[in-house]
Structures are given as structure tokens and as C-alpha cells.
Amino acid sequence: MMNYLYVGLGGFIGAVGRYAATGLVQRLFPVSFFPLGTWTVNLIGSFLLGYLAVFAESHLIPSSLRIFLFMGILGGFTTFSAFTFETLMLIRSQQYSLALFYTLGQLFTGVFAAVAGFWLARLS
Numbered sequence: 001m002m003n004y005l006y007v008g009l010g011g012f013i014g015a016v017g018r019y020a021a022t023g024l025v026q027r028l029f030p031v032s033f034f035p036l037g038t039w040t041v042n043l044i045g046s047f048l049l050g051y052l053a054v055f056a057e058s059h060l061i062p063s064s065l066r067i068f069l070f071m072g073i074l075g076g077f078t079t080f081s082a083f084t085f086e087t088l089m090l091i092r093s094q095q096y097s098l099a100l101f102y103t104l105g106q107l108f109t110g111v112f113a114a115v116a117g118f119w120l121a122r123l124s
Contacts, residue, residue, distance in 0.1 A: 003067050010072015018077045034098065035086040038079060039106060043080035046110040048119030058121075 021044070022037030029036055049070065056066050082105055090099035 002064065006064055006068040007072045007075070008025045010068040011076035014073040014076025014078075015035040017073070018079060021077075022026075033095075035102065036080045038086055039102070039109075042078050042083065042106060042110055045074050047117040049074055051121040052117075054118055054121035058107075061089035 018041050021041050025037040025040045052069060052074075055061070056069070061069075083102075087099050087103055090096075090102060
């Protein structure tokens with residue numbers, strides 16, 4: 001039962017962090033034609049996932065803290081549903097090339113960020 005509490009609390013922290021970070025990115029880079037805020041939080045979350053996975057393994061982090069960090073905070077911080085919705089909005093506005101770029105870009109840069117975090121943590 002405690003794991004549900006860890007996920008819920010971490011999810012709250014992650015979702016509030018996502019909302020704040022997305023808003024900050026949109027204020028700093030006011031691009032109306034491209035969902036840069038969601039892309040940014042997904043890249044940060046992917047990088048942190050890769051980095052923290054190595055850290056958690058090498059420092060014997062307890063499973064309850066792993067659940068809190070990975071399922072809760074990072075799960076709440078990154079967002080597949082917003083990514084999907086924004087892709088759908090690009091398609092609805094007939095910006096097919098931009099929708100394809102956004103979809104493939106999220107996939108490739110997200111995986112790259114996770115690998116970069118993983119390798120950076122391994123070098124530390």
C-alpha cells in the first residue's frame with residue numbers, strides 16, 4: 001500500500017514540476033507553432049531517467065525510493081499524453097511535416113538523452 005503513496009506523492013511533485021518547467025520554457029522561448037515546452041521536459045526526464053538508473057544501481061537505492069523517483073516524479077514529469085495531444089493538434093492544423101518531425105524528434109532525442117544520462121553517470 002505504501003508504494004501507491006510513493007507513486008502518488010512523486011507524481012504530484014513531477015506533474016507540478018512539469019507544469020512549471022513547460023510554462024518557463026514557453027515564456028523564455030515563445031514559439032507558438034511548436035510545442036517546445038513538452039519536448040524540453042521529456043528530454044530532461046529522459047536524461048534524468050538514464051542518469052538516475054545508474055546512480056540507483058550503483059548506490060543500492062531502496063526499491064521504495066526508486067518507485068518514488070522513477071514511477072512517481074519522472075512519470076509525472078514526463079508526459080506522453082501531452083506529446084500525443086500536441087501531435088494530434090499539428091495534424092489537425094495540417095502541419096504534417098512538423099507533426100512528423102515532432103514525433104520522430106521526441107523519440108530519437110528522448111532515447112539519446114536517456115543514453116547520454118546513462119553514460120554520464122557511468123563516467124562519474
